[in-house]
Structure formats: structure tokens, C-alpha cells
Amino acid sequence: MKYEWLDEYCLSKNGAIKDFKMEWDATRYLIAGKMFAMEGGDKYKKAIITVKCEPFFGELLRQQYEHIIPGYYMNKEHWNSVYLEGDVPDNVLREMIEMSYQLVFNSLSKKVQKEFTIE
Numbered sequence: 747m748k749y750e751w752l753d754e755y756c757l758s759k760n761g762a763i764k765d766f767k768m769e770w771d772a773t774r775y776l777i778a779g780k781m782f783a784m785e786g787g788d789k790y791k792k793a794i795i796t797v798k799c800e801p802f803f804g805e806l807l808r809q810q811y812e813h814i815i816p817g818y819y820m821n822k823e824h825w826n827s828v829y830l831e832g833d834v835p836d837n838v839l840r841e842m843i844e845m846s847y848q849l850v851f852n853s854l855s856k857k858v859q860k861e862f863t864i865e
Contacts, residue, residue: 761862793830797846
């Protein structure tokens, strides 16, 4: 895999945990039970990671990089999949993961957010 840092980076997010969803054959990264990233494969078993993005930003990325596609088996407006053997620069993928984490974190209730806030 090209992005050897991927697992460590996702788990470095405050409160992040991972699990393996057997029926999807995918590793999920979650905060408070909500997924912000999923690493698995497409129907041809090509490795992908799927993350949530602001719709406009996701569309721009899909236009710019051929290895970023609408979210595989996800809501195509909000989720994007990145082929892990593609040409997407590390910093772009990190930015996508960060955005995904923040979007999911911000969707949590204020009470739950406080549980993960470092004072």
C-alpha cells in the first residue's frame, strides 16, 4: 500500500477507534460510534479509503484527481473514495481525512463533543 501512514494517522484523531466490519470486508475508523473513514476494496478488490467531504470540495477533488471517485457504496454527494494505489498526494488525502473527522465530530451533540475535548 502506498499510504503506510494511513492507519496511524486515522487513529491519531482524538477519540478515534477502529473496527473490522466482516460483512463489508472493511476497516472502519469511528468517533463516538460514527464512521469518519472506511478502508476496504471496490468490486474488483482494489484498495480504497472512503471519507466524508463537504460536497463542493469533494467535487473539486474528483475533477482534479482521477483516483478520487464518488463514495463507493455511500452517499455520492458527501462521501468520496480514494484508490490507495493512485496518484493522490499524501497531503491531499490527509486533508480529506481531517475534513471527514471534523464533519463527523461536529455532527455529534455538544455533550458528546465535550467528552473528547482536551482541556
